[in-house]
Amino acid sequence: MPRTVLEPRFQVEHLSILDSEGHLDAALEPTLEPGELRALWRAMLLGRRLDERMVRLQRQGRIGTFAPIKGQEASQIGSAATLRKTDWMVPSFRETAAMIMRGWPIEKLLLLFAGYLEGAEPAPDQHDLPITIPVATQLPHAVGLAYAAQYRGDDAVVMVFLGDGATSEGDFHEAMNFAGVWQVPVVFVCQNNQWAISVPLKKQTHSRTLAQKALAYGVPGLQVDGNDVLAVYAAAREAVDRARGGGGPTLIECITYRLGVHTTADDPTKYRSDEEVRAWERKDPLTRFRAYLEARGLGEPGLEATLDAEIAEAVRRFEATPPADPLAMFEHVHAEPPAHLRAQREDLARRLAARGAPSPADPGAAPPRATPMRGQRLTRR
Amino acid sequence: MPRTVLEPRFQVEHLSILDSEGHLDAALEPTLEPGELRALWRAMLLGRRLDERMVRLQRQGRIGTFAPIKGQEASQIGSAATLRKTDWMVPSFRETAAMIMRGWPIEKLLLLFAGYLEGAEPAPDQHDLPITIPVATQLPHAVGLAYAAQYRGDDAVVMVFLGDGATSEGDFHEAMNFAGVWQVPVVFVCQNNQWAISVPLKKQTHSRTLAQKALAYGVPGLQVDGNDVLAVYAAAREAVDRARGGGGPTLIECITYRLGVHTTADDPTKYRSDEEVRAWERKDPLTRFRAYLEARGLGEPGLEATLDAEIAEAVRRFEATPPADPLAMFEHVHAEPPAHLRAQREDLARRLAARGAPSPADPGAAPPRATPMRGQRLTRR
Amino acid sequence: MPKLNMVKALNLALFEEMARDPDVLVLGEDVGVDGGVFRVTDDLQRKFGSQRVIDSPLAEAGIIGTAVGMALYGLKPVCEIQFSGFAFQCFHQIENHAARYRARSRGRFHCQMVIRMPYGGGVRALEHHTESEEQFYAHIPGLTMVVPSGPRTARALLAAAIRDPDPVIFFEAKALYHAAKEDVPDESETLPLGRARVAREGTDLTLIAYGAMLRVALEAADTLQSEDGASVEVLDLLTISPLDREAIVASVGKTGRAVVVHEAPRSFGPGAEIAASIMDGAFLSLEAPVRRVTAYDVSFVGFAREKATVPDAPRVVAAARETLAF
Amino acid sequence: MPKLNMVKALNLALFEEMARDPDVLVLGEDVGVDGGVFRVTDDLQRKFGSQRVIDSPLAEAGIIGTAVGMALYGLKPVCEIQFSGFAFQCFHQIENHAARYRARSRGRFHCQMVIRMPYGGGVRALEHHTESEEQFYAHIPGLTMVVPSGPRTARALLAAAIRDPDPVIFFEAKALYHAAKEDVPDESETLPLGRARVAREGTDLTLIAYGAMLRVALEAADTLQSEDGASVEVLDLLTISPLDREAIVASVGKTGRAVVVHEAPRSFGPGAEIAASIMDGAFLSLEAPVRRVTAYDVSFVGFAREKATVPDAPRVVAAARETLAF
Numbered sequence A, B: 001m002p003r004t005v006l007e008p009r010f011q012v013e014h015l016s017i018l019d020s021e022g023h024l025d026a027a028l029e030p031t032l033e034p035g036e037l038r039a040l041w042r043a044m045l046l047g048r049r050l051d052e053r054m055v056r057l058q059r060q061g062r063i064g065t066f067a068p069i070k071g072q073e074a075s076q077i078g079s080a081a082t083l084r085k086t087d088w089m090v091p092s093f094r095e096t097a098a099m100i101m102r103g104w105p106i107e108k109l110l111l112l113f114a115g116y117l118e119g120a121e122p123a124p125d126q127h128d129l130p131i132t133i134p135v136a137t138q139l140p141h142a143v144g145l146a147y148a149a150q151y152r153g154d155d156a157v158v159m160v161f162l163g164d165g166a167t168s169e170g171d172f173h174e175a176m177n178f179a180g181v182w183q184v185p186v187v188f189v190c191q192n193n194q195w196a197i198s199v200p201l202k203k204q205t206h207s208r209t210l211a212q213k214a215l216a217y218g219v220p221g222l223q224v225d226g227n228d229v230l231a232v233y234a235a236a237r238e239a240v241d242r243a244r245g246g247g248g249p250t251l252i253e254c255i256t257y258r259l260g261v262h263t264t265a266d267d268p269t270k271y272r273s274d275e276e277v278r279a280w281e282r283k284d285p286l287t288r289f290r291a292y293l294e295a296r297g298l299g300e301p302g303l304e305a306t307l308d309a310e311i312a313e314a315v316r317r318f319e320a321t322p323p324a325d326p327l328a329m330f331e332h333v334h335a336e337p338p339a340h341l342r343a344q345r346e347d348l349a350r351r352l353a354a355r356g357a358p359s360p361a362d363p364g365a366a367p368p369r370a371t372p373m374r375g376q377r378l379t380r381r
Numbered sequence C, D: 001m002p003k004l005n006m007v008k009a010l011n012l013a014l015f016e017e018m019a020r021d022p023d024v025l026v027l028g029e030d031v032g033v034d035g036g037v038f039r040v041t042d043d044l045q046r047k048f049g050s051q052r053v054i055d056s057p058l059a060e061a062g063i064i065g066t067a068v069g070m071a072l073y074g075l076k077p078v079c080e081i082q083f084s085g086f087a088f089q090c091f092h093q094i095e096n097h098a099a100r101y102r103a104r105s106r107g108r109f110h111c112q113m114v115i116r117m118p119y120g121g122g123v124r125a126l127e128h129h130t131e132s133e134e135q136f137y138a139h140i141p142g143l144t145m146v147v148p149s150g151p152r153t154a155r156a157l158l159a160a161a162i163r164d165p166d167p168v169i170f171f172e173a174k175a176l177y178h179a180a181k182e183d184v185p186d187e188s189e190t191l192p193l194g195r196a197r198v199a200r201e202g203t204d205l206t207l208i209a210y211g212a213m214l215r216v217a218l219e220a221a222d223t224l225q226s227e228d229g230a231s232v233e234v235l236d237l238l239t240i241s242p243l244d245r246e247a248i249v250a251s252v253g254k255t256g257r258a259v260v261v262h263e264a265p266r267s268f269g270p271g272a273e274i275a276a277s278i279m280d281g282a283f284l285s286l287e288a289p290v291r292r293v294t295a296y297d298v299s300f301v302g303f304a305r306e307k308a309t310v311p312d313a314p315r316v317v318a319a320a321r322e323t324l325a326f
Ligand SMILES: Cc1ncc(C[n+]2csc(CCOP(=O)(O)OP(=O)(O)O)c2C)c(N)n1
Pocket: A094, A133, A134, A135, A136, A162, A163, A164, A165, A166, A167, A193, A195, A196, A197, A258, A262, D029, D058, D082, D086, D089
């Protein structure tokens, strides 16, 4: 009767399979075909090369602010690789690698970051939401999608991404709680990259891990080495299979690191040390996976060049995209434009016509001005 | 390296000292003076009698909708009793017993429930916030108060109340998380009365306990028999002392039951069984504590009558309160009324004057109409 | 033609729409077993099951956020927010997402969803239970904001809102829930969203109102007719946004005088847009400035004083007289 | 007299007020070590410590909710919401509590707090980073809503806002952060809240603007002067709510014509209240309907198209010409 310990007691596990020293836990190694392993590698490498290219495009003023992914390739690819095409992926704003893997054309993403909403339009058969900017607000959408899938009897699983900072938002809590109560097929993949802009994890929460936050919802939580694509894959596979089998939601915390800037408007030298970054560079997810593949005779020399060419081709297509009609802003506000929007559309059409030349000299399609996102100093990385 | 269990492992404890059968765990019994024990009893009994009286006042149309507390006296009084006058109490909307104990005059609360904001004005020296209606929104206020106390170097502790349903709101999560990160002196007292209006706990969350939600924030969480005033007192004492000593926040889950209606606009027969209610009536917090006191020779025959007279006196004072000036609504919107409010005040003053008789015939002070809060059937309890 | 009060009329519309379309589901706090704190969803769960009529956890952003996800999948959730005063908890999900998903995804996704909320005074309740927040929704592009004025319009507009492919904020005046019964047709009916209704014809002055204020406007019109011999036209907006400027301008173009009535606070309130739109469209016909009879710019005053700030017929009559005499 | 851009001017005001009053503290995401994503709080943490300049967890309702608690205790928090597009997450804490605590407690408590947010376009950013949401705050009783138009007004108004005993929403136009430098006096100065400023005198037409749109209005006034010989008065509102109706009515009473300019969407926007207030106060002086030049009623359009919807000088000139020719 007195002070009794309630059951169940809780613990949080950490999963690591291929560590940064190259040690492999063969007992836990997922069974993946060579083709599957190569696909993972290809997607990770493409993510990395594209990311580096996009930073340059931004520095040249050819696209606007975006959030680079460097260092987080294994977390994104290991998890997204477990999805079927008919499953849903719900990104936050830092899942470029995963989005490309899910079939988003590179040029479309570039268009989005160049300031055109057209870049956020998923293809008709694509089961992906566009990126969501307000932190954590996409999480309940994923739970709703999962509810709907279950309601319709579809066997789709929903995977939703979030950052460490996102776990502080009320929407994280409400989404996790709804998912727990409803027992819907959704997998929360938290990329704990140690920072939310300048705020380190220890100022974000007093909890030892993010995985343990799942305990509050009676949901399984697992921590995984997020720079170990095999471990991420294994953890996500387990969670996705459980979700598809009716076992409900899971929270996966991927321990990883953002090697670059928060966004291209950020200067991380203000808040973190070079030593810290160098230490994490030694845990680079690409290095260890490349070594693993080479050891298994699955190396692909020359792949960088192939991917770079693919990217260059996509950049060309992006830059050849004719600036879309500014009048398009009036489409899709409602299914049918109401009277006041028709009148406003006419107003803009009149103004565009009066100013003569249609695009790109018109005010809508003017090339982006150079005003920076903020008074930033030059960033060092 | 592989699948390792992270430290610390977690467990949630349950504390019970005096159970519904009257068994006492003497080892855990808090050391309370007879006067202190009597004060607890007096406050619990006053809470109960006032509650029953208020339900009648509402049924007679003399006050409006309010949330009865019957069954939750031990949770409220056991916890609030651990506070000093200079500590802060932040109620939700169902802490009438605790508020009275903290010094709110009964007639003031009646005034509030009769539709006059004056009833929410704390006395100048009172360190209590008025009731908060939007569920869970008071929780961050408590954390802010605690931060401010710590910032100023005051050794005040803040105790904040919430219900089981409130744990689902994002504000609960954000408040707990801020409290954990900031390690401020705040004690969250969750009265888990099993229901949030018609929603039972199992539809509210998939977690086994509410106490374990504290684990998500690296904060201690403890479950306690909320109908056992000694256990609640012991748990709150521990948490308050820890908070005052710089040990940071605590979440206490009091397992209790709302024996009455959710509010006077509610009909619980729609959603719960008489058996359930009867089972909880056998765990009534007053019954076991009265027996305990009597066994210790601390019974106070005749106390009911004394308290009833006190309540009757307060009701008389409440009903004698002259209806306040409707023009008062323009005070306290801002420190200084801006021009448009001065103009609107004049407009009302003109209207009141034109309609002749000041109060109570004026539109502002008209006696509350009988329109019920909703199309309710007669409630059985 | 059954005679129903507004609660029953809304309940009927929900029954009909759920029977008509298996993608329609209902989600909110206490909407299931309890049938909603105002009983608008009474008996729906018994009929359609707890998968379609969902008693959600107590979290408004969770309700709207998950409903957005359901809608993106193709379902048609009808959410209940228990009182409009608690909808600010989900305001970000409404503004950031429900209202924008169609535009953001260039039409690939849309949110066919309805967010029902009781609003306004008249029920002797506590703070946040009597406010009138329509303005916040009216200003958001992509949303439709509807306020029926009685049982029949409530049933027809709710059906229309549920069938509308875009998000609709649906305000239900608590003061009307049990106020009066009206004949509603046996067959399900809809009313077009975005259209005002001439509730009474007249030639000297236009009173513009919606929701619970329609009664007040009609009562004032009666008084003005009988005591002043004034012929007063009363417009029942039904939809606040998109605003039916055409109907408003047509009426004021004819009468030359207008008074707007609403329960929301005056400053930066819906009456401002209505007045400004009249100026835009009927400036040369205006014989007097458009007056606004509204709640004062005060927060909650306690129900005992509610009548001092919520417009009543005498206030509308007084404003109308000044307008007629201008 | 140092010459400062708006970021530096705001930073200076924060330094001065924190030095002046130990109860003032700063709270928000990235406001400490990083100095804020726009550097407005740069160096404050180094100077005043991490207890007074708090890097909060990523949770807007947590920021505003805890700040309300601090204010109830007697502190004077200055909160930063990183972009105004993310303030809907804390809208309930603002509307339910910050704006109401004085009235609710009949003056026993009040919330002396400032909520700073960057708003508006011009920075090539993603969705929710370029919107203009002042209307939502202007409609809430108990709030003061301030929008400075340049470095000097920014510094003076921020100081006044911090010293004001009531909650102030303080919008900072991102487009102005680095736009121009202005002389600011060596000594700390304040400007009264609730007062508009005549930014340029004139007799034929009044342009009413605030924030980043002031530049646009001034540019339009120049054009109208030089090309049309029109004498244009420009009012810089500075405070949106409480609205300085007296100044507005005085100006339009004189000119008889007005055009309002804002970045917020048009319908149910701040321009509506301004127009309606002009009708209330200056009806008989009005020679033409008050026109509104605003963003269209569309949600985010992508920064590449921003200029097509955010007002620019040619649009204002065109509207002014129509108004002058009416
Ligand atoms: C609701 C909201 N608040 C603030 C921001 C500004 N912001 C963008 S990203 C970010 C940090 C996110 O941190 P985390 O969740 O760890 O993701 P990461 O950026 O590290 O991938 C912030 C504060 C936002 N986008 N949305």
